[in-house]
Every structure is written in structure tokens, then in C-alpha cells.
Amino acid sequence: MRYSHQREEILKIVQSTRCHPTADWVYDEVRKVIPNVSLGTVYRNLNQLVNTNNINALNDGPVIRYDGFMEMHDHFKCKKCDTIYDIDHHSMNIIYELNQNTNHTISNYSLNLEGICCDCVETTNN
Amino acid sequence: MRYSHQREEILKIVQSTRCHPTADWVYDEVRKVIPNVSLGTVYRNLNQLVNTNNINALNDGPVIRYDGFMEMHDHFKCKKCDTIYDIDHHSMNIIYELNQNTNHTISNYSLNLEGICCDCVETTNN
DNA sequence: GTATATGCAAACAATTTGCACGCCT
DNA sequence: AGGCGTGCAAATTGTTTGCATATAC
Secondary structure: OOOOHHHHHHHHHHHOOOOOOEHHHHHHHHHHHOOOOOHHHHHHHHHHHHHOOOOEEEEEOOEEEEEOOOOOOEEEEEOOOOOEEEEOOOHHHHHHHHHHHOOOEEEEEEEEEEEEOOOOOOOOOO | OOOOHHHHHHHHHHHOOOOOOEHHHHHHHHHHHOOOOOHHHHHHHHHHHHHOOOOEEEEEOOEEEEEOOOOOOEEEEEOOOOOEEEEOOOHHHHHHHHHHHOOOEEEEEEEEEEEEOOOOOOOOOO
């Protein structure tokens, strides 16, 4: 994989946030630095960065979100404000425990939690 | 919600399988019984059945899969054959434990596991 | 110099929606 | 009779891809 200015900026942007951005959000950010970048380039580079294990992809309904934080962790999505929070969890324990209980060989997982977040709980009745 | 023959057949079909079908698969099955059914109708009814808690939706990359088995359970997807298996798990324990460890109110979750399934493990070196 | 990366726009795939007509109640 | 459900086709959304040009090495 050859160096490219676009890819460098895209990686830097994804690594600099914990907001689990979409390709569109990344596109808007990259354009602040490289105004004529194209959305196709953003998608191509995000896919490459996922394949080379520099970032992670997680799906959120029909859209793909990207995550530059590479320690194993889970996610919690607030049903009210749609924010996705990181949740620290005993990843290896889950995989170990599940490998004990099934015939399959589990190599990775994603745990997606939903509910009402701590910021929304005060004001909601849902 | 008024009765419709289409919706009844769609529900029956989703409830009769454990293969986590896509809308397209359901569409093909419904056509065997109601040949002139439309794909739009299948999608509309699947969405209604999800909203009325008769079936569940789970996302598998860009596609939505449907599940007529309503007990809380998790899923394991084989990286080789793409089969999605049901995994029984201590759902309430996870939610309880996680509610203890976070400030959020977790109401539901989906745990998606990946790896090599028991049928593929013999023949794979991946 | 050569191959990979880019910008652009068109293609794609899954899902949703608008509309006129049909069928449940 | 009235309104929800349908079939059909077009629209929408998120993502991918083909192609000619630009750039890294």
C-alpha cells in the first residue's frame, strides 16, 4: 500500500474522534483540509484502513460507522439521542466463556447495547 | 391493524424457519403461495411485524435479516459459510451485569459473534 | 516508467414511498 | 362506505466501481 496524503488525513481524522463517525462525517472533515477530495476516495480509504486493521467498522442499521479506537470494546446506543458510547468489557472472558459453551470457534464479536443514556435519563419518560 | 392474507403468510413463513431470512428469501417463499405479491408489500409487512413485536430484525452488514424466534438469544455467524446460528445465552445476566457497570439504562442488546462454525472447522485452514 | 491512488460520475443493491386501485370490516 | 393494504414502479440512501488522469516510488 503506497502512501497517500488523503489516506493519511482520513486515518488521522478517524483516530482523533470517539464519535464513531460515518463516511459522510469523515468526508466533511477531510474536505476542511483537502477541499477537492471525493467521497469515493473516502470510502476506498476507509475500507483499506479496515482491511489493514488500522480502524474498525461497525454497522448501525444501514450505515457503516468507523472507529479508530482499537482496543476490544463494546458499544451502547441511546435510543433517544442516537449517541454511541464505548463500553469497556471483559472481551476475552466472553469469548472464552462462549467457546466453552458452543461447538463453534469464536474469533471475534460485537456486542451492541441499546437503551437510554445517562444524559437522556433525566428528561425522558420513554 | 387490519387482517391481510399477505401478512398472515409472511408471518407464517418467518415463524417456520430458523434460517434468519432476508426480505428477498421471504418474497420468494410468499410467491409460492401468493404468486402476484410484491416485494414492497413484503417489506411493509416485515416492518409492521417488527414494530408489533411479532418478529425481530437483525442486521447483517447492509442487509436486514428477520427472525421469528422471539426468545432472547444471540447469534453466531460463520466467516466461511455465512450461516447464522442461534446461541442461547444468559441474556438477563448480561443486562444485569452491564447495568451495574455503566451509567446507562440498558433495555436490550444484540451480541453478534463471528468465527468458524462446527461444520466448517474440519475443512478450513483459515 | 509503472503501478497505485485519485476525482468524477455513473452504477448498484437494499429498502422505502407515491399513487391508483382493491378488499377487509 | 370508508380507510387500510396492495401492486407497481419510481425514488431514495448508502456504498461501490469504471475510467481517465495524477502521483508515489
